[in-house]
Amino acid sequence: MEKEIVIDYQGAPLKIATKQRITTDEVFFFIHGLGCSKESFDDVWQAPEFIDRSVFTYDMPGFGLSEKPSALTYTMEEQATLAKLILQTIPTTKVHLVIHGMGGAIGLLLAEKLAEKLTTFISIEGNLISEDCGVFTREAARTSFEDFVKITFPTLKSGFSTSLNKGEQLFGRQINRASAQAFYKSAQSLLAWCTSGQLLTRFLELPQKKAYLYGEKSTQWADSGSILTPIFTEKKLPSASVKDAGHFVMNDNPQEVYKLIAQAVTVL
Numbered sequence: 001m002e003k004e005i006v007i008d009y010q011g012a013p014l015k016i017a018t019k020q021r022i023t024t025d026e027v028f029f030f031i032h033g034l035g036c037s038k039e040s041f042d043d044v045w046q047a048p049e050f051i052d053r054s055v056f057t058y059d060m061p062g063f064g065l066s067e068k069p070s071a072l073t074y075t076m077e078e079q080a081t082l083a084k085l086i087l088q089t090i091p092t093t094k095v096h097l098v099i100h101g102m103g104g105a106i107g108l109l110l111a112e113k114l115a116e117k118l119t120t121f122i123s124i125e126g127n128l129i130s131e132d133c134g135v136f137t138r139e140a141a142r143t144s145f146e147d148f149v150k151i152t153f154p155t156l157k158s159g160f161s162t163s164l165n166k167g168e169q170l171f172g173r174q175i176n177r178a179s180a181q182a183f184y185k186s187a188q189s190l191l192a193w194c195t196s197g198q199l200l201t202r203f204l205e206l207p208q209k210k211a212y213l214y215g216e217k218s219t220q221w222a223d224s225g226s227i228l229t230p231i232f233t234e235k236k237l238p239s240a241s242v243k244d245a246g247h248f249v250m251n252d253n254p255q256e257v258y259k260l261i262a263q264a265v266t267v268l
Contacts, residue, residue, distance in 0.1 A: 001045070007085045018058040018088055019066035021045070025055040026094040026119075029087055031110075033101025033184055034137060034190065035156075035175040037064030037116055040100060049262035060106075062182025064174065074185035076193050077100075077223030080109035087114075091181040096120040096265055100250065102127055102137075102186060105193050108202045114264050121203075121210040124249050124257065125220060128203055130195040132224035134247075140187035153180050167248020199226075204235055211264040215245035215252060238264065 001021055007014045019038050027051070034039045038057035044050050059066040061082055062074050072078060083106060087095065095117045099107040104126020111118050127133060136156050140148055160172030175183075193199055203210070212232060214221040232239045240260055245252035 005086070005176070007082070007089065007259075009082060009085065012069075014061060014069065014082070015067045016061065018056065018086070019045075020054075020056045020090065020238050022054045022056070022090050023052070024054045025091045025251050027056055027090065028085075028096045029083075030055070030057045031083060031097065031099045031103030031107050032057075032063070033103050034134075035063065035178045036101070036171060036184055037174045037177060039064070039170065039174060040084050040248070041098075041250060043250065044258055045204045047254065047258035047262075054089075056090060057236065060182075062179045062186070064177050068179040068182060070181060072182070073189075074182045075189040076105045076109055076186075077189075079106045079186070080113065080120055083107075083110045084113045092117060092261065093118045096122065097126065098122045098261060102190050104128060104210045105190055105199055105207075107114055108199055108206075111202070111206060111208070112215060118208050121206055121208055121266055122227040123203065123210070123259050125214050125218060125247055127190060127194050128200040128204075129224055130168070130191065130198075131227060132220050133191050133194050134220060137187045137191055140184050145184055149180050150182050165246055165248075165252065167246055167251035170251050171248060172203045184189075200231070204231070205236070207265070210258075211240070213240050213242055213249060213257060213260055215247055215249045216241045216243055217245060217252075218247045218249070240262040 001019050003018050005016050030041045037059045041057045060120045062068045097107045104123050139152050160168045242249045242253050
């Protein structure tokens with residue numbers, strides 16, 4: 001399942017760490033959040049609803065075990081372009097995008113590149129508005145890179161080392177494999193997109209089937225839920241609260257999350 005692939009980007013090879021099981025050309029393509037990696041979705045491989053489905057997870061460039069070139073811009077636009085190149089390495093006629101956090105911004109920019117191939121868009125607390133950007137995203141966006149490397153990034157790494165929450169513990173391990181440059185530049189780009197208002201508009205206007213999942217104990221949802229809930233209700237957009245879960249929904253309660261994703265794809 002673990003497989004390193006190489007894509008060509010701007011005339012240079014770029015190594016990407018992936019985990020994939022491709023048995024059909026209808027693929028579930030997972031995009032992780034800021035500072036995370038493909039391990040965010042490790043429970044999908046044991047989920048009974050996905051045993052016979054084609055699944056693809058990967059580490060974004062700059063994160064996890066993928067290459068971290070200093071020449072990349074690490075903007076949401078560039079990550080979306082790279083995601084399309086990565087997806088082109090496997091045969092697909094139908095694509096179900098499943099995204100988390102920052103992956104929401106990347107997924108929405110990727111969606112327009114996939115056109116008729118995109119069948120479903122499942123957002124797991126995907127970033128849509130400025131209120132759902134975490135404190136470290138904001139901190140990275142307003143500090144110098146030097147201060148981020150010396151102060152903010154080490155604080156972020158140590159802050160999750162003692163957490164009792166399963167999802168936060170995993171994040172603490174993942175962030176140690178992330179490039180400071182990739183995190184910093186990604187955070188700046190993400191906040192700019194979230195404050196623009198364009199992400200929410202793009203999400204609501206997606207013609208494909210879509211749904212939004214959030215953790216009932218998520219502090220990020222607490223900050224944005226009062227804004228998004230009435231909008232989702234008015235637009236009759238399917239959404240669901242996941243029990244006993246914080247922001248890292250798919251790690252805190254994977255059984256319910258993957259059941260909800262499979263149901264959404266079937267019912268929507």
